Amino acid sequence: MKQLKFGLSLVLAITTFYVLNTKLGSLPPLGKFLSPSQGVWQNEITESASNSEINIKGLSAPVIVKYDEHLIPHIFAENKKDLYKAQGYITAQHRLWQMEFQTHAAAGRLSEIVGEDALNYDRTERRRGMVYGAEQKLKNWEKDQEVIDYVDAYADGVNQYINSLSPGEYPVEYKLLDYAPEQWTRKKTALLLMYMTKMLAGGDSDLEYTNFLKKYGKERFDLLYPDFFDVNDPVIPAETDWSFMENATQTPIPDSEMPLDYVKETIEKPHPDNGSNNWAVSPDKSYSGNAILANDPHLGLNLPSIWYAMQLTTPEQNTYGVSLPGAVGIIIGFNEHIAWGMTNATRDVIDWYKIEFEDKTNSNYKYDNAWKATTKRVEEIKIRGKETFLDTVTYTHHGPVTYDANFKGNGEKVGYAMRWTGHLGGQNQRTLLDLNTSKNYDDYKNAIKNFLAPAQNVIFASTEGDIALWIQGKFPNKWKGQGKFLMDGSNPEHDWQGYIPQEYNAHTKNPERGFVSSANQHPVDESYPYYVFNDGYETYRNRVINDFFRSKDKFDIQDFKDLHNNNFNLQASELLPYMIPVVEKAELSSDEQNMLNEIKSWKYNNDIDEVGPTIWQIWYDTLAELTWDEIENDSIALDYPFKYQTAYLLKNNPNDKFMDIVETPEIETANDLFVIAFKDAVVKLNTLKTNKGTINWKEAKATYIGHLLQSLPAFSRHDLPIGGYSGIVNATSQNHGPSWRMIVEMTSPPTALGVYPGGQSGNPGSKFYDDLVDTWAAGKYLKLNFMQDKNQNDGVIFSQTLNPSNE
Numbered sequence: 001m002k003q004l005k006f007g008l009s010l011v012l013a014i015t016t017f018y019v020l021n022t023k024l025g026s027l028p029p030l031g032k033f034l035s036p037s038q039g040v041w042q043n044e045i046t047e048s049a050s051n052s053e054i055n056i057k058g059l060s061a062p063v064i065v066k067y068d069e070h071l072i073p074h075i076f077a078e079n080k081k082d083l084y085k086a087q088g089y090i091t092a093q094h095r096l097w098q099m100e101f102q103t104h105a106a107a108g109r110l111s112e113i114v115g116e117d118a119l120n121y122d123r124t125e126r127r128r129g130m131v132y133g134a135e136q137k138l139k140n141w142e143k144d145q146e147v148i149d150y151v152d153a154y155a156d157g158v159n160q161y162i163n164s165l166s167p168g169e170y171p172v173e174y175k176l177l178d179y180a181p182e183q184w185t186r187k188k189t190a191l192l193l194m195y196m197t198k199m200l201a202g203g204d205s206d207l208e209y210t211n212f213l214k215k216y217g218k219e220r221f222d223l224l225y226p227d228f229f230d231v232n233d234p235v236i237p238a239e240t241d242w243s244f245m246e247n248a249t250q251t252p253i254p255d256s257e258m259p260l261d262y263v264k265e266t267i268e269k270p271h272p273d274n275g276s277n278n279w280a281v282s283p284d285k286s287y288s289g290n291a292i293l294a295n296d297p298h299l300g301l302n303l304p305s306i307w308y309a310m311q312l313t314t315p316e317q318n319t320y321g322v323s324l325p326g327a328v329g330i331i332i333g334f335n336e337h338i339a340w341g342m343t344n345a346t347r348d349v350i351d352w353y354k355i356e357f358e359d360k361t362n363s364n365y366k367y368d369n370a371w372k373a374t375t376k377r378v379e380e381i382k383i384r385g386k387e388t389f390l391d392t393v394t395y396t397h398h399g400p401v402t403y404d405a406n407f408k409g410n411g412e413k414v415g416y417a418m419r420w421t422g423h424l425g426g427q428n429q430r431t432l433l434d435l436n437t438s439k440n441y442d443d444y445k446n447a448i449k450n451f452l453a454p455a456q457n458v459i460f461a462s463t464e465g466d467i468a469l470w471i472q473g474k475f476p477n478k479w480k481g482q483g484k485f486l487m488d489g490s491n492p493e494h495d496w497q498g499y500i501p502q503e504y505n506a507h508t509k510n511p512e513r514g515f516v517s518s519a520n521q522h523p524v525d526e527s528y529p530y531y532v533f534n535d536g537y538e539t540y541r542n543r544v545i546n547d548f549f550r551s552k553d554k555f556d557i558q559d560f561k562d563l564h565n566n567n568f569n570l571q572a573s574e575l576l577p578y579m580i581p582v583v584e585k586a587e588l589s590s591d592e593q594n595m596l597n598e599i600k601s602w603k604y605n606n607d608i609d610e611v612g613p614t615i616w617q618i619w620y621d622t623l624a625e626l627t628w629d630e631i632e633n634d635s636i637a638l639d640y641p642f643k644y645q646t647a648y649l650l651k652n653n654p655n656d657k658f659m660d661i662v663e664t665p666e667i668e669t670a671n672d673l674f675v676i677a678f679k680d681a682v683v684k685l686n687t688l689k690t691n692k693g694t695i696n697w698k699e700a701k702a703t704y705i706g707h708l709l710q711s712l713p714a715f716s717r718h719d720l721p722i723g724g725y726s727g728i729v730n731a732t733s734q735n736h737g738p739s740w741r742m743i744v745e746m747t748s749p750p751t752a753l754g755v756y757p758g759g760q761s762g763n764p765g766s767k768f769y770d771d772l773v774d775t776w777a778a779g780k781y782l783k784l785n786f787m788q789d790k791n792q793n794d795g796v797i798f799s800q801t802l803n804p805s806n807e
Contacts, residue, residue, distance in 0.1 A: 047071055047761060047763075047768060052798070052799065052801065053801055053803060054089075054800060054802050054803065055802075055803050055804075055805035056085065056089060056157070056160055056804065056805060057156075057805050057806070058153075058156060058804075059085060059802060059804040059805075060081070060082055060804065061077070061078040061082060061804065062801055062802065062804065063075060063076065063082055063085075063086040064790045064799065064800075064801055065086065066787065066790070066793075066796045067796065067799065067800075068785050068795045068796060069797050070309075070768065070772065070782060071760035071761060071768040072310060072760060072785070073090050074310070074313070074785070075090065075310065075312055076314075077313070077314050078315065080150060080314055080316075081149060081150065082314075083312055083313075083314050084150045084153045084328050084329075085153040085154065086157060086802050087154060087157065087312060087328065088153070088154035088155060088156065088157025088158040088184070088328075089157035089158065089161045089802065090310070091326075092157070092158040092161040092162065092184075094761050094763075095304055095308055095325040096158075096161065096162065096181060097170075097171035097172075097173040097174060097181075098325055098762050099158075099192065099325035099326040100181055100182065100184075100188070101113075101173070101708060102192060102325075102326065102708075103188045103191040103192050103326065105121075105195065106125065106130050106192065106194050106195035107125065107130060107134075108122035108125030108126040108130060108131070108381065109381075109382070110122055111383040111389075112382045112383070112384055113177055113179055113384065114384065115384045115385060115386070116383045116384075116386050119381065119383060119389060123379075123381065123391050123407060124267050124268060126377075126379040126391060126393060127267075127391070127393050127400055127401075127402040127407060128198070128267065128400070128402060129393075129399060129402075129422075129423050130191070130195075130198065132395075132400065132423060133194045133197065133422050133423045133425075134187055134191045134193075134194045135187075135190070136423055136425030137190040137193060137428070138187060138190050139425055140425040140426060141186070141190070141427070141429060141430075144430055146433075147427070148186070150433065151186050151328055151429065154184075154189065154328045155185060155186060159183050159184050162181050165181075171762060171763060172764060172765070176709070176712075177709075184326075188326060189326055189328065189429070192324065192325075192326035193327055193428055193429065194422065196324065196454065197428075197453050197454045198270060198422065199270050199274055199299070200274055200344050200455075200456070201270060201349065201350060201420070201422060201453075202344060202346060202347060202348065202349060202350075202454070202534055202535070203346070203348065203534050203535025203536040204350045204535060205536075205639045206351060206352045206483065206484065206486055207263045207266050207352055207486060207637060208263075208266065208639040209225065209484055209535070209639070210258075210259075210260060210261065210486040211262055211636045211637055211638055212224075212225075212638055212639075213485055214260040214261075214262060215634075215636070223645075224641035224642075225484075225641060225645070226645065227533055228525075228526060229522075229537070229644055229645065229648070231539065231543070232522050232525055233521065233542055233543050233546050234521060234522045234523055234525050235457055235469065235506070235521060235523045236469070236507065236508050236523060236524050236528075237508060237513060238527075240506075240508060240511075245504050248504055248529035248530060250477065250478075250479065250531055251477050251479040251482070251497045251498070251531075252479060253480055253481070254491075256488065256491055256493055256494070258485050258488065259354040259486055260485075260486075261410060261414075261486060262410075263636065266637045267403075271300060272536065273298060273731065273736050274298065274344060275297075275343060275519070275731070276295065276296060276297040276298050276341075276342065276343035276344060276519070276520065277294075277298075277343060277517075277518070277541060277731070278296075278342070278343050278457065278459040278469075278517065278518055278519075279293070279294055279459070279515060279516065279518075279563075280294070280339075280459055280467040280515065280516050280517075281467070281514060281515045281549065281555050282467050282510060282514045282515065283465045285515060285549070285553065285554060285555055286554065286556075287554050287555065287556035287557075288556075288745065288747075290463075290745050290746045291461040291462065291465055291467050291745075291746040292461070292555070292557070292744070292745045293334075293339045293340075293459060293461035293467070293743070293744045293746070294560050294563070294564065294741075294742065294743045294744075295332055295341025295342065295343070295740070295741075295742050296739075296742070297341075297342065297343065297738070297739050297740055298731045298737055298738055299736070301703070301705040301732075301735050301736060301737055301739070301757055302705065302706060303705050303706065303707050303715060303716060303758055303759075303769065304325075304759075304761075304762040304769075305739065305756050305759070306324070306739055307322035307323070307324070307331075307739060307756050307758075308323050308760065309754065309756070309760065309784075310322075310330070311785075311786065311787060312329065312330060313787070313790070317436060317437045318335055318336050318749075319334070319335045319436040320334055320335070320752065320786050321334060321742070321754075322740050327429065328432065328433065329433050329435075330435075330436050331432060333436075333742070334744045334750050334752060334786075335436065335437070335438070335439075335750075336463075336748075336749045336750070337438065337440065337463055337464075338438050338440070338444060338460060338463070338746075339460070339744040339746065339752075340438075340458060340459060340461075341458075341459045341742065342456040342457065342459070343457045343459075344454065344455070344456065344457070344520050345457050345471050345472070345473060345518075345523060346521065346523060346534040346537050346538070347473060348478075348533050348535060349420060349421040349422070349454075349455055349473065350422075351418075351476075351483040351496075352416050352419070352487065353398045353416065353486070353488070353489030353494065354415075354416060354486055354487070354489050355398075355401055355414070355415040355416065355417050355489045356414065356489070356490055357374075357412075357414070357415065358371050358413075359413065360405065360412040360413065362374060362376070362394045362404065365396055365490070366490040367396075367397070367490050367492070368491075368492050369490075372397070374394045374395060374396055374401075375394075376394055376395065377392070377393045377395065378390055379391045379392070379393055391407075392406075394415065396417050396489065398418070398489055398495075399417050399418045399419045399420060399423055400417065401416065401417045402415075402416060402417070402418050403415055403416040404416075416486065417489055419496065421452055421455070421473065421474050421475075421476075422454070424453065424474060425452070426451065426474065427450035427452075428450070428451055430447075431447050431449075435448070440462055441460065441509065444460045444468070445468075448472045451473065452473060452474040453473055453474065454473070455473030456471075456473065457469055457471055457523075458470050458472050459516060459517075459518065461744070462746060463746045463747070463748050465746075466509065466510055467509070467516050468507065468509040468516065470505060470506075470507040471505055471506045471507065471523050472505055474499055474502075476496040476498075476500075477497060477498045477499055477500050477530060478533075479497075479531065481531075482494075482531070483533065484533060500530050506523055506528060513549075513550070515549040517542070517545050517546060518542070519541040519542035519729075520537070520538040520542070521537055521538045521539060521541075521542035522537050537644075539642070539643070539644035540571050540727045540728070541727060541728065543570060544566060544568055544570055544728075545729060548563055548566075557743060557753070561753075561779070561781065563729060564729070564730065564738070564743075564779070565723075565729075565779035566729040566730055567605045567606040567723040567724050568604055568605055568606075568729070569605065569606050569613065569616065569727075569728055570604075570728075571620075571643065571644075571647065571727055572604050572613075572616045572620070573604040575620070575647045575650065575651070576599070576604075578650065578651050578674075579619075579674045580600060582674045583596055583674055583678045584596065586675045586678075589682075591682055591686060592678070592679060595681075595685060596678070598611050598615060599612050599615045602615075605723070606723045606730075607697065608696065608721050608722065608723045609696050609698070611694075611695050611696055612697075613697040613700075613701075613723075613725065614695045614696065614697050614700040614701075615695070617700070617725065618684050618685055618700075620677075622681050622684070623650075623674065623677035624646060626661055626668075626673050626676060626677055627646060627650070627659065627670075627673060628640050628641070628658065629662055630658065633662070643727065649670075650670045650673075651670075653670075654671060655669050655670075656670075659673055688700060697723060698719070698721050698722075698723075699719070701725065701732075701733070702718070702734060703719070703720040703732055703733070703777075704716060704718040704720065704734065704735055705758065705770075705773060707764075714764075715764040717770055717773050720777045721777055721778075722737075722776075722777040730779075737757070738776075739756060739757065740754065740755075740756040741754060741755050741781065742754040743781070749786060749788060752783075753782065753783060753784060754784050755772055755775050755776045755780065755782050756772060757773050757776040757777070758770060758773065759771045759772050759773070
């Protein structure tokens with residue numbers, strides 16, 4: 001069956017080559033690609049004990065690697081340098097193409113691989129300052145010899161694996177795209193972490209908000225994009241006492257004007273649903289008297305998976321969790337003393353400044369009533385089969401001028417520069433290394449101090465019984481309203497005037513309510529002494545989670561599983577009671593009446609066999625398009641208002657001007673939109689039913705996990721039976737959702753469950769490529785085998801020994 005699956009995948013992959021050729025570049029030489037000695041057939045394997053003894057240069061002692069039934073490696077080394085060298089080698093052995101491809105994407109180098117269709121993407125990443133940011137990370141790392149030693153050990157492990165390969169042993173994607181792996185470097189690890197920093201940068205709608213402000217005015221803006229909603233269940237409990245911040249001083253508002261420019265087009269942003277859930281309960285709320293912690297980061301669903309699970313052990317540490325292929329250590333996980341997890345912190349850490357150049361050479365820009373010299377980076381973008389493209393990116397003290405006369409700009413002497421905490425460097429790799437070895441709350445608190453960006457809600461639990469959550473990052477101390485809109489790059493008062501002291505970052509330890517949680521909602525309430533804003537907040541998942549933990553006194557592991565897989569649609573439950581009574585009074589066809597009856601009987605759970613969530617989602621999406629037709633059809637860049645505020649407006653301002661459909665002569669209200677949207681939705685639902693034979697949620701949502709090269713459907717998984725949706729605790733939409741579910745009970749040693757939507761192998765020909773997908777989709781978990789001894793063999797399917805070699 002495995003051979004049949006791979007053979008069919010191969011046939012389907014070959015049929016995509018024409019698309020690959022026309023969209024991404026040249027075909028690989030087919031003779032080479034199909035060669036029995038070095039072609040794709042060499043990749044039809046499943047990992048086994050065939051290479052049980054491996055010689056590795058630079059090891060000080062043998063390293064034992066034990067693989068469990070899902071190919072999760074448990075690495076036992078005598079010291080950290082050997083450990084991280086082994087981590088690099090083992091990770092490359094299973095995920096080489098993925099880890100390198102992601103660094104090419106981060107560096108704006110995809111055109112080298114796939115051709116000129118990637119040129120606009122590459123230019124965007126260079127102008128975003130991704131390579132610059134990685135270089136700033138390296139400068140900070142180089143101040144910490146231990147970090148550099150471990151990063152270099154990891155790189156050496158990767159390179160020893162690469163150097164052991166013949167072309168016939170390259171991962172299949174290299175053969176499909178006809179290129180070879182490069183040597184791994186420190187910079188590639190820094191780029192990989194920049195890739196995650198960009199992915200988790202949070203909202204960035206300053207230019208879109210500036211457009212809206214100029215077109216509709218401040219009163220309308222404040223209604224649709226408020227600092228706080230009328231409901232707020234923040235990350236840090238509202239009853240938190242901030243009096244310890246006695247020296248907190250917020251930057252005063254300057255007496256100066258903002259530039260109001262119209263921008264037609266903005267650069268691509270990270271997925272708006274990038275976020276996560278995490279929570280932990282104290283011993284008093286736990287069924288067993290042990291703290292329990294859970295995490296599920298919400299990211300794009302891809303194969304190979306973004307995560308690679310492993311256990312890393314020396315005589316001084318024993319750590320288990322998921323790593324990011326290309327970075328050193330465990331990112332989210334636990335050791336014998338603590339567990340930790342992360343969600344995206346909703347803080348605005350990207351601002352934009354209007355730059356006025358002296359002339360079209362961009363050599364000087366106006367600042368503080370004088371001309372200040374710029375610096376320039378000439379970005380050489382190699383293009384497969386074409387001449388190298390040279391793109392000069394201008395840098396100011398704010399950061400890179402992303403938009404100018406040569407790229408999405410507004411004239412020869414105008415540019416827009418990005419100020420982003422991702423360009424500050426920081427010591428994120430140090431934080432990860434220190435979390436791996438932390439033993440208590442103080443260790444955890446000291447470890448996260450070095451974490452600057454992306455801003456994260458870092459949750460904690462320990463075997464000592466402590467629970468905590470810090471909103472960690474380097475946050476500008478902004479005046480009220482700073483960063484919502486385009487700022488004046490010539491005015492020093494518009495610069496970031498400083499940063500919130502790290503010890504004043506919002507946090508809580510052992511709160512009286514007995515739990516901590518975050519779900520990308522507002523971080524604090526209005527009593528926090530510093531200004532806080534973000535370009536979007538979650539307002540539904542957080543309330544379901546917090547209400548759950550307020551609902552009873554004790555919680556067990558099954559409760560945690562149930563909450564991870566909770567499909568309750570709070571948004572629908574709050575808005576449908578306003579929508580349905582209006583439609584009931586309208587004149588309806590028999591089809592429309594049947595659909596209305598269906599949704600009236602729905603209990604607001606987005607389960608796979610229900611038709612209610614399909615009716616709701618198509619109805620709501622149509623309603624949102626009608627409500628915001630002014631935004632949808634404008635020629636300038638604009639963003640929809642926050643999802644919660646859309647519902648608020650429909651319920652509380654039904655006669656607002658935005659309810660009117662621009663293209664009709666009538667003046668519509670929210671009630672009119674409810675009916676019009678419902679009738680349009682029924683037409684769409686009938687079409688869906690004709691095409692698919694059903695409108696149940698599984699078929700309508702059609703969740704899939706795509707290969708990183710989206711033109712390879714044969715290496716992807718489609719039509720997965722999983723409920724949920726964006727804004728639901730089980731936040732699984734079509735191609736986005738929980739990328740790693742983890743539950744850790746702080747026994748001694750901790751006991752844990754985990755699963756992710758993929759498999760350990762990056763090789764589509766391996767049974768370990770996607771063997772966890774069905775478990776994940778069913779809401780089930782693996783019991784994580786947290787080995788305490790290298791001689792343990794329970795659950796081990798084979799072992800490898802990495803031996804020191806002087807050759």
